[in-house]
Every structure is written in structure tokens, then in C-alpha cells.
Amino acid sequence: MLLDVANIHAAYGQSQVLFGISLSIAAGEVVTLLGRNGMGKTTTVRTICGLLPITSGSIAISGQAISQLRPHRIARLGVGLVPEGRHIFPNLSVRENLLMAEANPGGLPDAWTMAKVIEFFPRLGERLSNGGGQLSGGEQQMLAIGRALMTNPQLLVLDEATEGLAPVIREEIWRRLIDLKELGLAMLIIDKEVDALSTFADRHYVVEKGTVIWSGSNQALADDSAIRERFLGIG
Numbered sequence: 001m002l003l004d005v006a007n008i009h010a011a012y013g014q015s016q017v018l019f020g021i022s023l024s025i026a027a028g029e030v031v032t033l034l035g036r037n038g039m040g041k042t043t044t045v046r047t048i049c050g051l052l053p054i055t056s057g058s059i060a061i062s063g064q065a066i067s068q069l070r071p072h073r074i075a076r077l078g079v080g081l082v083p084e085g086r087h088i089f090p091n092l093s094v095r096e097n098l099l100m101a102e103a104n105p106g107g108l109p110d111a112w113t114m115a116k117v118i119e120f121f122p123r124l125g126e127r128l129s130n131g132g133g134q135l136s137g138g139e140q141q142m143l144a145i146g147r148a149l150m151t152n153p154q155l156l157v158l159d160e161a162t163e164g165l166a167p168v169i170r171e172e173i174w175r176r177l178i179d180l181k182e183l184g185l186a187m188l189i190i191d192k193e194v195d196a197l198s199t200f201a202d203r204h205y206v207v208e209k210g211t212v213i214w215s216g217s218n219q220a221l222a223d224d225s226a227i228r229e230r231f232l233g234i235g
Contacts, residue, residue, distance in 0.1 A: 001063075002027045002186050003048070003155055008057030008067075010047050017043045019210040020057070025155065028184045030177075032197050034232055035207040041190045042084055044207070045159050048188075049081050050074040061155070076105045080153030084160040084190075086144040090133030094124055097132050097143055101150040108152050117146040120176065138169030145176070154186060161191045170196070194232055198222070206231050 003025040010018040017040050025031045033041045046052040048059055050071035059067045061077045075081075088097050095114070104111040118125035121142040127135060135143060141162070148156055161177070162170040170193065178200045180187065191197055197204075198218045206214040206227060214227050221228065 001025070002029075002061065003188070004058075004060045004063075005044070005048065006058045006060075008044075008047055008054045008059060010043055010052055010054045012043075012052075016055075017210050018047070018054075021207070021210065021212055022057075023205050023212065023215070025186050025188060027154070028181075028186055029203070030181050030187045030189065030201045032194075032201045032204045033188065033190045033207055034194060034197075034204055036231065036233070039207045040210040041207050042159055043210075045081070045157055045188070045190065048074075048157065049079060075151055075153075076103070078106065078152075078154030080148035080151045080156045082141075082144045082148050082156065082158040082161070084163070086140045088132040088135075088140055088143050088147065090131060092132055093129055094132065094135070094143055095128045097147055098124075098150050101147045103150070104152045106152060106154070111152050112149040114150070117149055120149070120179070121146055138165050138172070141165060141169070141173060142176075145173075155188065156180065156185055157188045159190045161189050162193060162196075163191070174199075194221075194228075 001024050005021060005023045007020045007022050008018055009020060021044050033044060035041055043052060047054050050069055054067050058065060066074050098114045098117060123139055124142055124146055127139060162173050174196050181200055189197060203217055204221050205212050208231055
């Protein structure tokens, strides 16, 4: 198993947020975390990436425990994060945003490079000398994904993959994520666009108040109207 999250608990100070979250992702698999705002999805991502310590449970990448590792060590093991809000460097150019993330710790022969990212997102090639703060929201999201790809991850984690983007840009992002799946890249995706996710995700987890209350395939989610209506707000 590429990612194995087992019964993790986590808190911000005295406020506990996660109450025994468990999930797994196989190599090349696309899995989603679904649920309403404030239910623990982003906190789960933060624990996986080492940005928030867990108080109990375990997290492993390819069998190696990572819950005690610093974020940069976890990144070197192959976890690439596209954070909520993008968090690109506004005062750096597009070129600099990409180059600062360049790494190939696994020695991949067909590694992601700046040229390959620009081929994947041609719009970034037209903006190479522009500052990150000069980009549109959609371009910033492309840059955030491209920056994560420059680390050559085994697992790409996207928190609110298309939040706040225009419909035409959302469609472009979905197409690129489908391309990444076809290239064999495993992904963990948080997004509210359940119908779009269901076109290419393999499995889904629904989170409510810091616990996984449902998991299953696309078809199982489509067939479970109670879960869709009560926890996802989808009729």
C-alpha cells in the first residue's frame, strides 16, 4: 500500500479534530476525501504531510512510518502537496516558483522538469517571467500543481483542487488530473465537485466530525442517496 493512515487522532491545542481517521491509497489510485466544511478533511491532509502532529495512530508511506518526520522529509519520500489557497510565492516569478521545488529523490528516469511542466500547462510557459501574484486564480492553481509535480511525487495531495475557479478553468484542471491518473500518479483529492471527481476517482471517503463515516466506490456513492443528501448536500 502506498499510503496507510490507521486510526489517527489529532488536535489543535485542546481542541481535538480527528477521532480515529483511517484510509489507504494504492499506487496509481485516485481517492477522494469528501464532506462538509470543518469536518476534518484539511486536518487529515496536514497530518499526512507532517504539518500537524498526530496524538495517536500511525501514518506510513510504502510501509515506512512517517508520523514523526518533518514535512521536508515526508516530501522527499514522495508526497507532493497542492495546499488549499495555493500558497505560491507572489514575489517570485513563475520560473522561480517552479525551480525552487525541483527535486528527484527517487531518481526517476522520466522525471518532471520545468520543460515538462510547461508542456503540461502551456499557459505557465506564457507567464514564466511574471510574478506569482500577477497570475489569475486558475493560473496560480496550475502553478501550485506544477510546483508539486516538480518534486516528482509518488502521491499528489490536492486540498480544494478547484475551489473558487471559473467553470472553464475547473474543466481544464479536471482534464489535467485525469491525464496524471493515466500517467500512473496516485492522488488524494479534496473537492466539492463530487460529480466531476466521480468521473475518474477510484474510491471515496466521507468524513464527518473527524471520523470516516462511509467509504466505497463511485457506483456505491451514486447508489447511496442518504449519504449524498445528508453529508454531501447532493440530491
